Amino acid sequence: MINTVFSLLPxxxxxxxVILTRRVLLSLGVGILTAAVLLSEFNISKTFSIILTATKGIFISDGELNTWNVYIILFLLVLGVITAFISISGGSRAFGEWAMKRVKSRAGAQMVAAFLGIIIFIDDYFNALAVGQVSRPITDRQKVSRAKLAYIIDSTSAPICVVSPISSWGAYIIALIAPILVxxxxxxxxxxxxxxxxxPMNLYVWTxxxxxxxxxxxNINIGAMRVHEERAVFEGQVLDSNKPAPGELKEDLPTSNKGTVGDLTWPILALVIGTVGSMLWTGYTAIEGKATLLxxxxxxxxxxxxxxxGLVGLTVTMxxxxxxxxxxxxxxxxxxxxxxIEGVKSMLPAVYILMFAWVIVDLIGQLETGAFLAQFVENSNLNTAYLPVILFIIAGVMAFSTGTSWGSFGILLPIAGEISAVTDISMLLPAMAAVLAGSVFGDHCSPISDTTILSSTGAGCNHIDHVMTQLPYALISAVIAIAGYVVFGLTGSMVPAWLMIIVLLLMFIFVFSRKKNV
Structure with missing residues (x-):
């Protein structure tokens, strides 16, 4: 079952x-069970042993504390507590009132969130959660649905991080590229x-x-997004109250009427400075040689x-x-x-989803789903002119199936390098750029992606609502990017590829702007 077509089943x-039932934990649970059954070769007792081991691996790895997962969970809980106390102190209310005087339209509120997503490019996790905390009072006041906010956050977190050399993503990618070039x-x-x-070759990101x-x-609302936007505008409900929303406080907490804008901005500023400062410190202390920013x-x-x-932000909040x-x-x-209590409770849905996602990603890794897809690429008789577009699609499928863009980078970038080296070395950079683009696209769409989960958490949006409302925009962007890569294959130049993307975006504006929107 390992490294075969059956590895795609979970x-x-x-x-x-997820799509059919809209019940994410149930769906992930069935996926986990399916993966464990395949790994155990239908041995029931071994199946549960595999699930138990994978669940234990969330907290304990190689006999030691799995600090990555534990710290992420703790950060989510801390952020929930910060959010609760910002609300109690009156910061959210005061900031919303302040923003109302300056941001006077729904488009303006969305633009603020988009610009914040681009400015905070250090890390996608931090981007998704921090932008959500700042933007929510503004978008809520302007009756922008949480689904729309989640889409904006998700589309400016990983996409901007993957093209930023000074980010956790950029450093990781450069570290992967170096041995390939050598x-x-x-x-x-x-x-x-x-x-x-x-x-500039990462066409999906820019699209x-x-x-x-x-x-x-x-104000273009496609598919399910229209339902959420209409409810927000006409009923004043920015989210569906009948569905759980991670990051959303379960009850209305008492709020100080003496709160100021500083009660929100100072904790968030402390969170930003504390996190960026900690990243610089942990990176610096881990370097043995010359300490450069990269x-x-x-x-x-x-x-x-x-x-x-998070602890710095929490201290200032308290x-x-x-x-x-x-x-x-x-x-x-x-x-x-x-x-x-309420702060911790608000983040528990996100923690549960994240834990289930980590387990299924672990089991999918053991099934070597990514390796099977990579082997498919290697064994295909590819026309090198269309190598970027093919790698874009394969990377998208891989990241969508495995829920990890970084895992797709690690597997497919060396393969892109190998294929380019034995066919046409001039295709090396476009091929690797297409892998990055496709991986972000697949991760962008995947309901089991941690970035997707944290984007819905940051926005305080039901996770499945976020996935389903974002999907049409991501797919349209991917189709436009694919057209760009096809033109690149035909012409061998990125200039006509970019012209194709611009033309298609203008066509998108023309077609959808004519439709009646909220």
Whole structure:
């Protein structure tokens, strides 16, 4: 069953069930069970042993604490507590009122979220959660649905990180590229230079980001997104109250009427400074040789940095809460326990989904689903002119099925290098850029992707609602990117490929702007 076509069954079953039942934990659970059955070769007792081992692996790996997963979970819980106390201190209310005077349209609120997504390019996890915290009061006041906010967050987190050399993603990709260039005797280009040259070749990323601004400015609502936007505009409900939304407080907490904008901005600013500072510190302390900015980001411990930054943000939040209690007398001190409990409870749905996703990704890895798809690429008789478009599609399928773009990078980038080296070395950079683009696309669409999960958490949107409303925009962006890669294959130049993308985006604007939108 390992490294065969059957290895595709668990992700396909999980994804199909998610679409059909809209029950994410049930769907992931069935996918996990299917993967374990295949790994155990239908041995029932071994099946449950495999599931138990994979679940244990979330917390304990190689006899040691799995700090990456544990720190991510703790960061989510800390962020939930910060959100609760910002609300209690009156920060969210004050910030919403302040924003209403300056952001006076639904398009403006969406543009603020989009620009914040681009500015915060250090890490996709941090991007998704931080942008959500800042943007939610603004978009809620302007009656922008949480589904639309989640789409904006998701489309400006991983896409902007994958083309930023100074980010956790950029450092990881450059580290992968370096040995590929050495292996194929490409000495005239450094790994950093190759990364920079690949940025304009990542057609999906730029198409997806352009789509965000088009959708925001032209108010284009496709498919299920129209339902959410109409409910927000006409009924004032930014999310479906009948569905659980990770990151959303379960009950209305008492709010201080003496809160200020600073009660929201100072905790978020402390969170940003604390996280970025921790990333610089953990990266610097891990370097043995010369400490360059790129080397720092290559060696940084993202998960540790997130929890350290979260604790800094939480400390500032609690100081402001106690100021409201003892100085302004705006709220009762007994709300401290309530805030802690409600903050943690608000993040539990996201934690559960994330844990299930980690388990199924682990089992899919053991089934070597990615390796099977990679082998398919290697064994295919590819026309090198169409290598980028084919790799884009394969990377998209792989990332969608496995829920990890980084895993797809690790598997497919060396394969792209190998195929290019033995056929046409001039295709090396476009082929690797297409792998990056396709992996982000697949990850963007996958309901089992941690980035997708955290985007819905940051926006306070039901996870499946986010997946289903985002899918049409992601697919349209992918089709436009594919057309660009086809033109590149025909012409051998990125200039006509970009012209094709611009023309198709203009056609998209013309066609969908004529339709009646909210």
């Amino acid at each position: 992700p396909l079953i999980a994804i199909l069930m 292996a194929h005797n490409v000495t005239e280009t450094s790994a950093f230079s190759a990364f920079i040259q690949m940025i 997806a980001i352009a789509m965000v601004f088009i959708v925001a400015l032209r 080397a720092i980001f290559e060696n940084t411990d993202v998960a540790k940095s997130l929890i350290l930054g 100081v402001l809460f106690f100021r409201q209690v003892f100085i302004f007398k705006g709220v009762n001190g007994s709300l401290m326990v309530t805030g802690l």
